[in-house]
Amino acid sequence: MKPDRPIKLDRRAFLKLTGMAGGGLILGVTVGCSGEDPPDPQHSPPASGPAQAFQPNAFVQISQDGIVIYAPNPEVGQGVKTSLPMIVAEELDANWDEVTVVQAPIDPAFGAQFAGGSRSTPMGWLPLRQAGATARHMLVTAAATRWEVDRSEVETRDSMVIHTPTGRRLSYLELASAAAQLPVPDPSEVELQDPSEFTLLGRRITGVDNEPLVTGGELFGIDKRLPNLAYATFVKCPAFGGTVKSANVDAVKRQPGVIDAFVIEGNNEPGELASGVAIVAEDTWCAFKAREALEVTWDETNAAKDSWSATERQARELARQAGKTTVVDNGNVDDAFGKAAKTLEAFYQYAFISHAQLEPQNTTAWWHDGTMELWAPSQTPQRAQQTVAEVLDLAADKVTVHQMRGGGGFGRRLINDPVVEAAAIARRMNRPVKLTWKREDDMAHDFYRAGGFHALKGALDANGKLIAWDNHFISFTNDGTEAVSGGAIRPGTDPEPFVPNYRVTTTLLRWGNPCGPWRAPGSNVFAFVHQCFLHELSTAAGRDHVEFLLELLGEPRWLKEGDPNALHTGRAAGVIRRAAEEAGWGTDLPEGHGLGIAFYFSHAGHIAEAAEVSVTDDKRLVVHRVTVAADVGPIINLSGAENQVMGSVQDGLSAMLGQRITFENGRAQELNFHQYPMMRIPRAPRVDVHFIDSDFPPTGLGEPALPPLAPAVGNAIFAATGERVRRLPIVEAGLS
């Protein structure tokens, strides 16, 4: 793999390329250099004349200068800038070491360009294979034509086409010009490789950005540099929804290094443009420091008034009664409870949390020549373009978004408020502007993972079999009707399919602060509640938990026939058995240690985790080891996949230890890492990852390994101490 040295296409050349991709018309294009970077000799047009680029589709470009594969989707740490191009390279039969990966521009030719829902891999799997296979097919045709031999005598290997009987060979680079003259076949009719012949997929491939990452290259949104760049900060009401009544912007303008300060009225649509005060300065520090001189009178008439402490009290009262709305009511729950041999009740709760992605929100915006040019670490760059155009009343083709690497996403960058803010600020300036949020802005203006409360009841029959489940879920609503993002249990959610008499009711409390997707939305909390309560039930029944879980799952089957994104009970049982076996379930543990196990199905991934823990006399949790068994179909990049799983385990543990955002008077109370603890390296347990090599279609891994961690640890704490943790973060349960 060569280091990522993007070919700079000027706009005309790029339009020609994408026009080609859309219309299937084959044209040679001149690859030129533009932009502020010095020309890269490797990709400059040779002195003898323009290079003929072979680009049968948006993803592959081969010229005598090299093989370029475009990475379509935003990279926020989930590894898709490496793994998606690997899929193309596999079918292309390209030598990975000769491939240059370039982050794709935003263009419909690349399909849906977003990073969310662990969808990049399943969405890209077939079209990316077809893109590589189409290019390979045409290169083979070009070689066979030149040699005047039949295609069947020709094979490919390591970016070469080989005539097997004679050993003649031509490199893809040598064939590019000829292939560029051929008609593009229908991608769906091109033969794909048999996965058993894959040579690249499943290997450990280091990330394509690793070299610039470890040498300080300009990669992230916050790193964007432009000549004459100004630096901005944007101050919003600490209570969500408050608007500027008045601000002393003239005094702020007199602060050292300040270029301008002004009020932006905004449209006050969540996730778009809030009312606030922009300060633009010669450097970021001058912008930040000038805030100390800023005095704003906020109109908080419509602002959030949320109080977490009051909400907790209210929820505990509500838990005594049934929920207002019935979401699911299967079988006859009341009847089953009446007949039960044993019943159990428990109250679970979890706090709001912040995304706390390490790169604070930022965007660089430049209003020039009637166009808004943006460099944004967004998980939804296509939507960012639309939203900016709508809010600033610009034609969509007057807004360009360049994809920048995101320093963590976790769902926060699905929402583009910083992009719109930067654009609104830049619109007022005659030079490019980089907007950077302070960490305190980031935590105060998040789209939080919602907190929630569950009053649970479970019923067992005389054989210790789970016969009924009743969950009163107390959640939140912003508009009085719909539950907030991640705050609804959808019908079909695990364990509903496995319990004959099953009821979920909800009560929604009014909430002013916005909520949004946080890594494995919904699942990241429901896994904890459901899988811990299942363990309470199996314990009450005096049964082995693994055996109890396997009995619940029943015979191997798809829960929804024909839907590869549905839960398959055989795959679920497979990962539970594997995790239990690898973790030493049922064997002797060191004194004071406890082993807990949990399974959860989310984002089409079947994952079980077993945690081995102990708790010190002063109530400090020590997680010794986490064993993961995952079935996400075939693995694309083993190194990246393992990294996602290990990271999800550490992230899940970090969140459950001490993270919470509380609110008073509508204001988030925890604003930086001294108040919002993130786990540090000494506490990070060993993680053993086992992938089950299944032949289901591959599914994503950015999210599904996170949900099972909290219940595995919660169940392990019970196994070690006999004490049940029913609150997140666990500091609220008296542990540290």
Next chain:
Amino acid sequence: MRLKVNGREHEVTLARDDTPLLWVLRDHLGLVGTKFGCGIAQCGACTVHVDGEATFACVTRAADVVGREITTIEGLAGADGALHPLQQAWIDQDVAQCGYCQAGQIMRAAALLARNASPTEAEVNEAMTPNLCRCGTYNRIRSAVLAAAGGSHEA
């Protein structure tokens, strides 16, 4: 003011005397490898070396490091461009996920290895404690530091 960064002298003019080194590096010198994460010495994304010592650039005034040797991630590789063993280990072990914290992690680890060429795992944990990783790459950070130490030990 004159600052010596990665062996080169730079003349910078600042609007505020209290400007932290972080913003001089990023906004004035274009050395964007040093990251902003929290601004209060809690996350370590801004870790650089001042006279070889790991330092939070976000809370260190540039004025206070005039005349000192400042090294950033951009200056960690050898003059011939040969990567530091830690940088190589980070690539070999594919440590990064989002990668945002990793420059700070490497600078913190480089300061450790400079004073302790073969640290134990416990020593690595202790030395790396100031640096947060939201993606949870701690297992690989640990093993890459130990691998780099082993490598430089053999050399």
